[in-house]
Each structure stands twice: as structure tokens, then as C-alpha cells.
Amino acid sequence: xxxxxxxxxxxxxxxxxxxxxxxxxxxxxxxxxxxxxxxxxxxxxxxxxxxxxxxxxxxxxxxxxxxxxxxxxxxxxxxxxxxxxxxxxxxxxxxxxxxxxxxxxxxxxxxxxxxxxxxxxxxxxxxxxxxxxxxxxxxxxxxxxxxxxxxxxxxxxxxxxxxxxxxxxxxxxxxxxxxxxxxxxxxxxxxxxxxxxxxxxxxxxxxxxxxxxxxxxxxxxxxxxxxxxxxxxxxxxxxxxxxxxxxxxxxxxxxxxxxxxxxxxxxxxxxxxxxxxxxxxxxx
Numbered sequence: 001x002x003x004x005x006x007x008x009x010x011x012x013x014x015x016x017x018x019x020x021x022x023x024x025x026x027x028x029x030x031x032x033x034x035x036x037x038x039x040x041x042x043x044x045x046x047x048x049x050x051x052x053x054x055x056x057x058x059x060x061x062x063x064x065x066x067x068x069x070x071x072x073x074x075x076x077x078x079x080x081x082x083x084x085x086x087x088x089x090x091x092x093x094x095x096x097x098x099x100x101x102x103x104x105x106x107x108x109x110x111x112x113x114x115x116x117x118x119x120x121x122x123x124x125x126x127x128x129x130x131x132x133x134x135x136x137x138x139x140x141x142x143x144x145x146x147x148x149x150x151x152x153x154x155x156x157x158x159x160x161x162x163x164x165x166x167x168x169x170x171x172x173x174x175x176x177x178x179x180x181x182x183x184x185x186x187x188x189x190x191x192x193x194x195x196x197x198x199x200x201x202x203x204x205x206x207x208x209x210x211x212x213x214x215x216x217x218x219x220x221x222x223x224x225x226x227x228x229x230x231x232x233x234x235x236x237x238x239x240x241x242x243x244x245x246x247x248x249x250x251x252x253x254x255x256x257x258x259x260x261x262x263x264x265x266x267x268x269x270x271x272x273x274x275x276x277x278x279x280x281x282x283x284x
Contacts, residue, residue, distance in 0.1 A: 004032075005032050006055070007024055007036040009039070010063075010084070011040040020059055023099070027102070049071070053075075054078075056078070058080065062081075062085065062089050066237065070234070073253075077258070079257065079258065080110070089272060090259065104262055110262050111261055112260055114257070114258055115258075116173050116174060116252055117173065117257055118138070118251070119252070120234070122247075130240075133240070135234045137172065137235045138179060140171070141221055141242070142168035144229040146230070149165050150168065151225045153221070156217050157217055168201040169201060170197075171250050176235075181197055184199045185210060193212075197211075216252070219251065
């Protein structure tokens with residue numbers, strides 16, 4: 001049976017539905033059947049996805065692709081992001097029209113980059129787990145709306161590594177190293193590095209610095225004082241309350257996010273960060 005191609009669009013922008021309809025018509029003209037779904041910060045159509053997809057085209061910005069990765073990566077579905085948003089660090093969109101980009105993909109003029117993801121759990125007092133939370137960019141522990149700093153201990157493979165008093169902690173993949181972790185003073189990591197970056201947020205210390213551990217490690221975060229209002233955020237999109245007595249465990253996920261990238265310089269990591277962030281470019 002011939003597999004379908006998924007079309008996922010950011011429903012918060014009306015023009016994305018028009019683009020999705022246009023792409024769907026183009027694919028049908030090439031004899032390719034489709035599944036079309038919407039996604040936004042409030043609702044999505046993932047619950048209606050019950051069929052196999054050869055790959056999925058994601059119409060939106062980086063945030064749309066991050067949300068899609070949490071639903072599609074566990075199913076092993078490759079994703080091709082087309083930027084209709086702002087930054088477009090993970091998505092394509094510079095070379096030609098949208099239909100030209102789609103045509104290159106269906107002609108397989110692309111490669112697949114496998115990006116590491118994180119798997120996180122909130123453990124209650126009895127160490128029982130909630131449902132796993134997956135992240136392509138990062139999992140963040142933050143003080144939320146509370147004005148009080150949180151007091152936490154970072155453990156790696158059940159061994160204490162550092163104590164922090166501050167606004168929180170960012171646990172980032174190499175992909176996420178150019179997102180929130182970068183803003184908080186973390187290092188830029190190549191996507192293929194087998195590591196997890198740990199970046200404290202506004203730590204009240206002169207010795208608290210970002211560091212990178214092997215992605216074979218298991219990270220556990222425990223709380224040393226009551227922490228009412230503390231939050232866990234996944235890719236900046238999903239938020240969970242961390243109750244007193246709970247802890248957080250994070251490791252590399254068993255699956256990866258398969259990102260389809262066009263051949264050429266635009267899929268090169270360093271070309272992208274120089275173009276998007278002007279990294280390493282001297283002022284004139």
C-alpha cells in the first residue's frame with residue numbers, strides 16, 4: 001500500500017492553511033496522497049493521525065517543527081520544515097518558492113539529519129513516573145511566577161555534581177544549544193555531538209557555569225527546599241507543575257528526530273548560524 005505524505009501547518013496564521021491547500025494540490029497532481037493536520041499552542045490534530053506517513057511537511061516556524069517533532073519523532077516519521085515564521089533555524093525557505101522546495105523533496109534531493117531528543121519524567125515522592133515528556137530543544141526547570149529562587153541539586157548517574165540557587169536550570173540537546181541555552185550563556189554545540197548541555201539560569205554564584213555531559217548519562221534534579229510554583233517546560237511549549245517532594249529525571253530519548261534537509265550550503269550548520277545569528281562576523 002502506498003504511504004501518504006503528511007501536511008502539518010501552524011493554524012495560528014490564516015495564510016498557512018492557504019499554503020497547505022496549495023501544497024496538497026501540488027502533491028495530488030504528482031499522484032501523492034496526503035494527510036493534513038493543524039497544530040497550534042492550543043489544539044492540534046495528532047489524535048487523528050492513525051496511518052503511516054512516508055514523511056511530513058511542516059509549514060510554520062521553528063516552534064511548529066518543535067511541536068511536530070514530539071508527535072512524529074516517536075513514530076519514526078521524517079520531517080521537512082518550510083519556514084513561514086520568523087527565524088527559520090531548523091526549517092528551509094531561502095532557495096526558491098515553497099512548491100520548488102516541495103518538488104526537491106519528492107525528488108529526494110535531500111538528506112536526513114538525525115537529531116537527539118530528550119526524555120524527561122517527573123518522579124513523585126514514591127519515585128513513580130508520569131508519562132514521558134520528549135523534547136527536541138530543551139527541558140527547563142524554572143521558578144515560574146514565584147519571586148523566590150529555587151534551591152536544587154544536579155545529579156549525574158545518581159552522583160551529586162552541583163548545587164544551584166537561582167531561577168532554574170536548562171537541560172539542552174545540541175539542537176537546543178542555539179535556543180534558550182544560548183541566551184543564558186551556554187555553548188554552541190554541533191548537532192551531531194553526543195552530549196547534553198546543562199545551563200544554570202541566573203545562578204546566585206560566581207562558580208556556577210554551563211557544562212556538557214555525555215548523552216549516555218542520566219540526569220536527576222532534586223529540590224532542597226519547598227518550591228511551590230516551580231515549573232517544568234518542554235521546548236518552551238508544554239508546561240507541567242512540579243509538586244513538593246518530586247524530582248526530575250532526564251536522559252537521551254531512545255528515538256531521534258529525523259529532519260530532512262536540502263542538499264547545499266543552507267543545510268550546513270555553520271553557514272546557518274553565521275547567516276541567522278551573524279556569529280563570528282566582524283562589525284564593519
